[in-house]
Amino acid sequence: MDKNENMRGNENEVILDTNELRLIEGHGRLKVKLSGSRIEAEFHNLEGPRFLTSYLKGKPAEMAPLVASRICGLCYTAHSINAAEAVEEALGVTPEEEVVELRRLLYLANNLRSHMMHLLFLSVPPIKGLISVFRLREKELVAAGTRLLSTSTQLIEHWGGRSVHVPNVVVGGFGALVRGKELMESIRKIESLRADARLFVEHVLDMELPELERFRTMISLKADTYPTYAREAPLIINDGSMITDEEYVSDLEEVVKEYSTSKHVYFRGSEATVGALSRIMLNRRRLNPEAREYSERIEWRINPFLMIKAQAVELMHYLEEIIEAGERLSDATIAPNGYPCMRNGKKGKTEACFTGRGGKGIAIAEAPRGTLCHACEIEDGLIKDYRVYTPTALNSKSIEMDSVEMVKRFRPLGGEKLKYVLEDLVRCYDPCLSCAVSLDFLSDR
Amino acid sequence: MKAAFYSLTSCEGCLTTLITNLGPNLQALWKIFDIDYFKLVREPVGGEKVPRVDIAFVEGAVVTSLDKKRISQIRANSSFVVALGTCASCGNIAYTASRGVDLSKRRLRDLEVFEAEPLSSHVNVDFELSGCPVSAEEFTEALLRLLNGIEPRQPDFSVCYECKLKGNRCLLEVGKLCLGPLAMGGCGAACPSVGAPCYSCRGPAVEADLAAYLKTIEKHGIAESKATSAIRAFTGKKIAELLKNGQK
Numbered sequence: 001m002d003k004n005e006n007m008r009g010n011e012n013e014v015i016l017d018t019n020e021l022r023l024i025e026g027h028g029r030l031k032v033k034l035s036g037s038r039i040e041a042e043f044h045n046l047e048g049p050r051f052l053t054s055y056l057k058g059k060p061a062e063m064a065p066l067v068a069s070r071i072c073g074l075c076y077t078a079h080s081i082n083a084a085e086a087v088e089e090a091l092g093v094t095p096e097e098e099v100v101e102l103r104r105l106l107y108l109a110n111n112l113r114s115h116m117m118h119l120l121f122l123s124v125p126p127i128k129g130l131i132s133v134f135r136l137r138e139k140e141l142v143a144a145g146t147r148l149l150s151t152s153t154q155l156i157e158h159w160g161g162r163s164v165h166v167p168n169v170v171v172g173g174f175g176a177l178v179r180g181k182e183l184m185e186s187i188r189k190i191e192s193l194r195a196d197a198r199l200f201v202e203h204v205l206d207m208e209l210p211e212l213e214r215f216r217t218m219i220s221l222k223a224d225t226y227p228t229y230a231r232e233a234p235l236i237i238n239d240g241s242m243i244t245d246e247e248y249v250s251d252l253e254e255v256v257k258e259y260s261t262s263k264h265v266y267f268r269g270s271e272a273t274v275g276a277l278s279r280i281m282l283n284r285r286r287l288n289p290e291a292r293e294y295s296e297r298i299e300w301r302i303n304p305f306l307m308i309k310a311q312a313v314e315l316m317h318y319l320e321e322i323i324e325a326g327e328r329l330s331d332a333t334i335a336p337n338g339y340p341c342m343r344n345g346k347k348g349k350t351e352a353c354f355t356g357r358g359g360k361g362i363a364i365a366e367a368p369r370g371t372l373c374h375a376c377e378i379e380d381g382l383i384k385d386y387r388v389y390t391p392t393a394l395n396s397k398s399i400e401m402d403s404v405e406m407v408k409r410f411r412p413l414g415g416e417k418l419k420y421v422l423e424d425l426v427r428c429y430d431p432c433l434s435c436a437v438s439l440d441f442l443s444d445r
Numbered sequence: 446m447k448a449a450f451y452s453l454t455s456c457e458g459c460l461t462t463l464i465t466n467l468g469p470n471l472q473a474l475w476k477i478f479d480i481d482y483f484k485l486v487r488e489p490v491g492g493e494k495v496p497r498v499d500i501a502f503v504e505g506a507v508v509t510s511l512d513k514k515r516i517s518q519i520r521a522n523s524s525f526v527v528a529l530g531t532c533a534s535c536g537n538i539a540y541t542a543s544r545g546v547d548l549s550k551r552r553l554r555d556l557e558v559f560e561a562e563p564l565s566s567h568v569n570v571d572f573e574l575s576g577c578p579v580s581a582e583e584f585t586e587a588l589l590r591l592l593n594g595i596e597p598r599q600p601d602f603s604v605c606y607e608c609k610l611k612g613n614r615c616l617l618e619v620g621k622l623c624l625g626p627l628a629m630g631g632c633g634a635a636c637p638s639v640g641a642p643c644y645s646c647r648g649p650a651v652e653a654d655l656a657a658y659l660k661t662i663e664k665h666g667i668a669e670s671k672a673t674s675a676i677r678a679f680t681g682k683k684i685a686e687l688l689k690n691g692q693k
Contacts, residue, residue, distance in 0.1 A: 022488045025457055027511065046556060048454030048508025048539075055542035059674075066644065067678075070538055073458025073578065113465070121464070121485060132487035134472055143469070150468035161639035162632075163466055164458045164578040168639040175640030258554045261509070336640050434456045442551055442558070 012040070016407065016415055018423055020046070023122045025074055026433025030399075030426055031259075032407050041403035043396050043426070045262040047433040049440030056386040061087045061354050061378050062171045064386070068374065069165045071388065072435045074117060077110035077156060078367035079388075079435075080169045081229060082374040087171045089361030090378040091354055098332045099173040100231060102183075105325045106159055106169070107229040107365065109190075112318040113152040114368035115276075115311045118430045119204060120145040123308050127207065127424050141203055144196035148315075151190045155322075158186050178334040187326035190319065197319050201294055204312035209305040210421060214405050216271055216302065216398060218278040219248075221366050226286040226317060227279060229365045236282050237272075245362045249375055252389055254439060262436035263443075264396040265389055271397035274370030275429065276310035277302070288324070291317035304402050307428045354381035367391060369430050392436040395429050446592075447498040448474070449482035450529075451519055453505030453512040454539070454561070458578040459530035460485055460504055466581035477592065500525045500591060504579075506532040506539050507567055510557040520568035525591065527572045528564045529584075531679055534573040535648050536563045540681030563682055572597050575647035576632060577679060583631055600631035603650035604643050608634035616642055622667050622675060627653045627687075648680040649687045 016032040027046040032039060056067055068083035069076045081103050088095060095103075120142070125133045136142050153163050160166025161176065168175050221227035222236035234242045243251070254263045266272075280287075281302070284295045295313045300306065358379040365372055370391030377385040403422055410418055452460055464471055464485060474480060481490040481498070490496060495515070501523035507516055520526060528534045539561035548558055564570050574587055574597075587597035604625040608615075611634055616623035621642055625634070628645035636643050659669055676684050 020493055023485065025485070027452075046509065046511055048506070048512060048558060048561070049543075050454065050456075050506075050508070050537075050539035050561065051542035051546050052538060054546060055538055063678075066641075067538060070456055070458075070577065073456035073461045076456070076458065117461070117465070126488070134475065134487075146469050146471075149465055153465040153468075161641070162578075162635040164462045167636040167641040170641055176638070256551070258552075261553065261556065261558065441553065442546055442548065 015039075016419055016422060018419060018426075021423060021426060023126055024427055024431055024433070025122075026431070026437070028426070028431065028433050030403060030422060032403055032422070039404045039407050041400040041407075042257075042259050043399045043403070045260040045433045045436055047261060047437045049261050049437050049442065051440060053386045053388055053438055054443055056383045059383055061091065061381055061383055064376065064383065065169050065171065066167070068388070071438045072432055073164060074114050074432060075110060075367050075369065075372075075435065076165050077106050077160060077169070078365065078372055079374075080166060081107055082363040082365055082372055084169055084171050085231065085363035086361040086374040086376045087378065089363065090359040090376055091171075091357050091361075092359060093172055095173050096334070098329065098334050101325060101329055101332075102159070102174065102178060102334060103169070104229045105322060105329070106156060106166070108318045108322050108325065109152050109155045111228060111368045112315060112322070113149060113156065115315050115318070116145060116149045116152065118368070119200070119308060119311055119315070120149065123424075123427045123430070124204065124207070126427065127209070138203065141199060144199050147196050148193055148200070151193055155186055155190060159183070173336070174334055175336055177336055178332075180330045180332040184326055184330045187323060191323050194319065197316055201312045201316050205294060205297055205309055207309075209303075209309070210424075211303060212305060212402060212406055212409070212425070213301050213303045214402060216273055216401070217267060218273050218281060218302065219267065219371055220274065220278045220282045221364060221371060222283065226283050226288070226321070227366045228321070233364075235364070235371070238278075238282060245364045245373075248364065249362055249373060249389070252373075256441050260396075261441055262393055262396070262433065263439040263441060265393040265439065266397060267394065271401060272394055273304075273398045274391045274394050275307055276314050277304070277307045278370065279366060280310040280313060287313070287317050288320035290320060304398070304425060305428050307430065311430070354378075357381055369432055369435070370395065388438045390432070390435040390438060392429075392431045392433065393439050395431065396436065399426055399429055399431065446478050446500070447496070448478040448480050448500045448502070449496060449498045449523070450480070450484055450486075451482065451501060451503045451515070452484040453503065453515060453533070454508040455505030455530070455532045457485065457504065462578040463581055463584060467585075495519055495522050497522045499523070500527065502527045502529045503533055503564060504529040506536050506561040506563060508539065508543070508558060508561045510559075513559075513567065516564060516567050525571045526564070526568065527574060527587070528570045529574055530579040531575050531577040531646050531648065533564050534575045535680040535683050536561050537577060537679055537681075541677050566682070573599065575599070575629060577646035580632060600629055601651050602630045603652060604628040604630045604632065604634050604637070604645075606630050607632070608637045611638055613637050616640075617662065617665050617667070620665055620667065622662065622671055624672070624675060626658050626661065627655065627676065644675060644678050645684070646679040648683045653687060655687055
């Protein structure tokens with residue numbers, strides 16, 4: 001009897017199916033179903049799991065940044081810096097202030113690069129109905145975007161040691177000597193691109209976007225400045241309350257979905273949205289002057305489509321912030337400080353790094369796509385447990401609920417048209433399915 | 446000529462590297478090729494259908510049933526298949542990591558997950574361009590060779606060669622485990638140049654000599670077990686062969 005009822009419940013009519021989503025990071029699919037009179041959406045992650053976090057278990061703690069970096073090819077710097085910080089917290093290592101400052105700079109450059117990549121290649125062209133960025137009529141816009149993209153990549157390459165998967169970020173600090181003077185020179189190059197950034201930001205801010213306001217919980221870090229990478233900063237929720245990083249992690253819940261290789265993450269049993277829009281809505285008073293001016297042009301509401309405008313405003317903020325951070329670091333010299341065990345590496349007497357040390361560590365920062373959290377437990381220098389809560393895993397639930405809302409409101413448009421708008425909606429969240437799959441459906445808990 | 450750029454299970458860092466590092470030259474690819482499929486850059490012509498092309502660049506490892514289907518379709522429709530990056534050429538970290546997980550524990554509704562394999566475990570691969578991520582310079586060189594009908598080549602030197610050219614201090618000499626002597630070069634010794642050890646992300650070098658390497662690290666007081674665990678990290682499949690030969 002029960003079984004029969006279940007069968008009937010499963011006889012869902014698929015009203016919309018995007019097939020494999022185009023122009024997003026990873027492989028995903030969105031299905032909207034009608035079950036009885038209820039509309040339900042399923043956001044499928046089709047990316048295969050690579051089990052990077054379970055690989056880390058039992059490995060030496062200093063391997064965390066190296067392996068975590070491989071989670072994502074777009075926000076690798078965020079993953080390796082968060083990993084380094086989580087391990088440091090667990091081991092009780094406090095990096096120097098200048099190290100934190102330079103990490104912040106790398107974080108900013110990576111966020112800038114990721115936003116640029118997303119806006120230029122993945123989100124703006126399809127909203128305009130184009131199949132590729134190279135079909136954009138505004139050629140100077142493409143050139144400006146490309147310049148910003150490659151210059152920010154060069155900055156990462158110079159200070160991270162490679163353009164993708166930076167080896168210079170290590171537990172304890174940086175592997176190579178960093179001189180403030182050289183840093184300034186490389187920053188000057190990106191400083192000259194302000195005009196390019198203005199052109200791009202203004203173009204995105206002038207775009208016409210669909211209306212889809214729906215209230216939900218929004219979360220962002222809250223620091224003294226506009227949040228990106230800040231050690232030990234609390235989080236703020238859009239009901240005005242603040243929570244610590246430990247409270248945040250204990251409020252997260254991993255939920256297995258039978259249609260997705262990645263788990264969804266719920267906050268206090270329900271959805272929460274993180275990302276550029278959450279950051280802007282909760283922190284826009286702390287934006288740098290020019291970015292703030294741009295932000296005042298927009299009437300910010302909880303409309304996921306506004307995420308790309310929020311990213312555009314942040315683009316300007318990050319650029320201003322990089323220049324400022326560079327000025328602060330201009331006199332600094334950061335000595336190589338990775339792997340403390342190496343400093344007294346006498347011949348024939350190499351000690352394992354961090355032997356006998358352990359603890360728990362949490363690192364939370366604002367990665368391009370939202371609040372990224374790495375949590376680890378270390379025992380005797382080896383990783384015992386490693387967890388990554390990615391922004392996309394959190395946003396998945398919101399993507400589904402927004403899709404339902406969208407179908408409810410715009411159903412008269414007809415399936416074919418609606419499909420494209422739905423794809424645009426998913427892309428505005430800037431989902432990164434390679435990241436999300438680090439919470440693979442097979443891992444415990 | 447027609448070319449296509451596909452992505453299987455990966456971080457998509459290789460295609461991103463090409464996009465950002467080729468910069469303004471990316472568009473020039475369209476002047477040389479008809480590109481109907483380029484993940485992250487354009488909407489594919491013909492939707493999910495795999496187009497017929499002369500050269501197919503494929504990043505990522507084969508992990509899901511979707512990847513399996515995709516790679517056999519790609520092989521059937523492409524004259525020359527290039528594996529782009531370490532996931533595609535060796536399986537990367539996922540190769541070793543997926544072998545420590547009980548895959549039968551839970552099932553998904555419409556997707557199956559298998560142990561990660563490089564492309565060559567499923568289809569014939571014409572050329573492998575290793576690296577995590579792949580280097581844009583090496584990609585360009587291989588592309589130019591292919592365009593001129595010359596077989597592309599892999600670097601035939603180890604990471605140590607480039608590391609010495611850069612004048613870096615040897616990490617083994619300070620007692621730090623570094624896989625440079627075993628690893629295929631071509632990366633410009635990116636990691637040792639910033640003081641981080643090489644983890645051999647491009648697979649074994651042509652001249653890799655495991656027995657000699659183990660002797661060397663013993664001399665510097667580094668445990669063999671530490672080395673063999675590190676060797677398995679990135680290039681699971683290829684290094685497994687090397688380890689097997691080394692034991693003989």
